[in-house]
Amino acid sequence: MKNDTFKIEPSGEREIVMTRVFDATPDLLFDALTKPELVKRWLLGPPGWSMPVCEIDLKVGGSYRYVWRNEDGREMGMGGKYREIVRPERIVHSEKFDEAWYPGEALVTTTLVEKGGSTTLITTMRMESREARDEVLESGMESGVAVSYDRLEEILSSRVAKEGASKS
């Protein structure tokens, strides 16, 4: 079944918002997002990756830890702490990858909104400021301006078109 409700949009300076509608109640979706034996079944990423470690201590101040492994044995881990839990509506947690090459972490806010038997999942990922980004920010960025991914595509396609034209 095709689901056209999936959206990824940049928001403000350091956020990305992901939206998707699921044909389930918030209660069911909340379980699928927070019970390790259920999370392990879907949060796998690209083909070839499995999730051997999924530990969740679902309480404010509690930690979670995820580790993925691919067919070549390569591993990638991440984890963080829960800052807010309102079942089945809202989860706020920090997030940091083991191999992060930057200071700070991201703050992820997950919101579940019920409407007519379906539930919209809204995930907002917000980066902590960091040196490299500060440089960008200090150079006078307009805040709160969101450019859609389409805009980037537009620029890209005009670039590719021109490139093609100049090559031929």
Added chain:
Amino acid sequence: MRKALDILPQIHNHTVVDYLSATFAALSDPTRRSIVDRLTDGPATVNELAEPFSISQQAVSKHLAYLETARLIERQRDGRQNFCALKPDAIREVAKWADGYRRCWEKNFQRLDKLLDEMKKQKHKAKVKR
């Protein structure tokens, strides 16, 4: 940075947020978009880039620094002239990456759809048994 990009699969939120937001922020300004559009015709000097806008060369330089930080353009030197050029590879990489990221989450969510269906059926069965 490059190495990290190669190593980590696209579920890496930070990288995507960071990289993409820098790109989006850089392209969120109409003057900078015009500069990028102009550069698709080929490299240009700061003077040439400043020409169509009613802003100072200094202001244009600021926009260029911004685009440079976002890895969208690079500066080239040819004798005494300073040129700016687009870095199409960087833009393409961001787009490719955003696409991979999107597809990765699409797959995750499709698996989640299936799981939720299963959970609904189980719940239903449990109810019937009762």
